[in-house]
Amino acid sequence: MFGAERTRTLLGPADPARNAAVGPPLVSARELIDRASAIETVAGRRRVHPTRRLVLAAGTLAVAVGAVAVLQPFGQGAPDTPGEPPAAAGLVLMPVAYQFDADPPAAGPQLRMLADKIKDTAYDHQSGRYMYHHTKVWGDPVMTSADGRHHVAFASETKVWQAADGTGNQIRTQLEPQYPDQESRDYWQRESAARPAATGTPAPSVRPLSPEDLRPLSADPSELRERLKVEYGAGAASKWVGTLYGQYVVPRATRAAVLRVLADVPGFRWRGQVTDRAGRDGVAVTFDDREHDQQSLLIFDPRTGELLADELLTLSPVRISSYKVILDTAWANQPG
Template sequence: MFDTSSTKALLGPADPARGVPIPPPHARAVDLIALAEATVTIDAPSGVRRRRILVPVAAGVAAAGLVATGVVAGGRTGGHLSGVTAGQSTAPTPTRTAAPTPTWTAAPAPTFGPVIRPVAFEFDKQPPATGDQLRALAAHLAPSRCDTTTGKYTFIHTIGWNAVFDDTPDGKSQRIIPSEKWWWRAADGSERDRTTLLPAVYPNEESYRYYQKHPVQPTGTPAANVLDLPPNPDRAILALPTDPAEIAKKLLTGGKPFLFWNVRDWFSSHAVPLATRAEVLRILANTPGVVWRGETTDRAGRKGVAVSLDDKGARHVLIFDPRTGEMLAWDDVERPVDTVAGSTLLLACERTDKLG
């Protein structure tokens, strides 16, 4: 990867800017993309071979540019809502505040890494049929905190990543930048997003050893980012469908390869009701290619049960709480190298009147 210094050295005497001091470096694209991703999920089609990064190149570059120029991904431009030209904003400007002291009940911080490997399954080889297992699970679900708590806001806490970055010219050493997100959204579309980038982790031992010898210098990327948005019906949470046929239609939008991604998105942005959780399990049970992986432990140390779907060089994994049917984790594993190219841990989901 060329930086300013290496480019000037390559030009040599032909450099028209010889003698001009090199300004301090800007935040690197990988950090900008990770920060943008922490604010909004940008996904590539499932099943596509993704060697380095899970977002299309154009989308990743756009996300980096949006953050670099003050445009927050997700349709928020220069502090105004998308579609409103400069000087014509009709909505209050979103405010960015210093990271507040948390007031919610914090989930235990997962301890994973520095090397990230796929989770271990009870049935790694020759997994049994999944239909009866998931249907039995769906028939005996218990309420979760998202069913029993009340309040103005839906609160969701996640940790995850959606990209593996190459930081070396030969592309042999990669790193992963997890982001932690706390998200509150009310029915009127007002919300608070609190995100922070976590220390890098690595997809294999070779990458970890390389970065121990060649540490990445800080680039000035904010350690925490808090965004408050005023009420807006365009951001209001749309209710999930309740009719089984409509739930199946929505989850299978784009075909079977998108099923696991859509389940991940529902649990990452909604307090999914018990009846809907049961129907999600039944849809997975009826989908050809979904296999039962049995008991497992996610990266937060929680016991769960897992199912997987293999598609075009990728293994999609969902881990559920066997008591409530809530999603605990989602993984997208690149095969056969077993790089965990994308992951989401759902650490909390509830309703509350308090902002953190």
């Protein structure tokens, strides 16, 4: 879902450049200006349309600093006192704390036990035309400094109502900036201090969804293995589990089958009890992809087997690369 790391994971052994070291691309001043033009003024406010990871070249630093001011606000509401630099704001993301941090056991036995005991969730007793999902995401796009060290991205909150034919509505709200470490927060605060901060909160963007033929869900293990791309390994499976739960209202039988399919994928480790970014209790599994210096994290509800969240972390140093939290899933008769 997020950037080149996820793409490499999905391609797996089929990636012809899997052993190549690819540095951050340089972005020209012209391209930055073109990207800035994607920002609309709506009701006197600025709204950002995410496109891709932004890497700021040293030769375009002056333009970049201006872009930082446009991509703000660092805080929501009124700006700081005139004449003073904007106060540092935005969350520094901390990795989820694992019950089993060192030498975690293989996840297979625990995933099978979880599959055997899961219970119904609220939407198992609902019906409706639209699949509803309320999610919070961070990590796409990410603005990166020219040296590749400092990162910032805006969290976003999305509510989607989607029918089986793909149609429906989506409401997306840009939230606060978030940082993978304190050094990044300090860096971007310094870059923005000399520029006027934008005021107000960006208006939510509302758009209709285009028709799309959504493939019906099945609890058949062979079909799920194909859908979750397990042939490419645990990293690809992690990505596609997040996609599955972010688009479908997954019934109990399929939830159990997903857990059993993951139990047979080599590489997943059991991390035990965790608390997700919404403060909910969960159980977690991870997969370490040392070749690409990243870790995939899946957090499940220990009672229903639902996916609560998925994350991608950089391993060296350990920091958050992206996250998605599924705040609500339901059936609905009308789109929002």
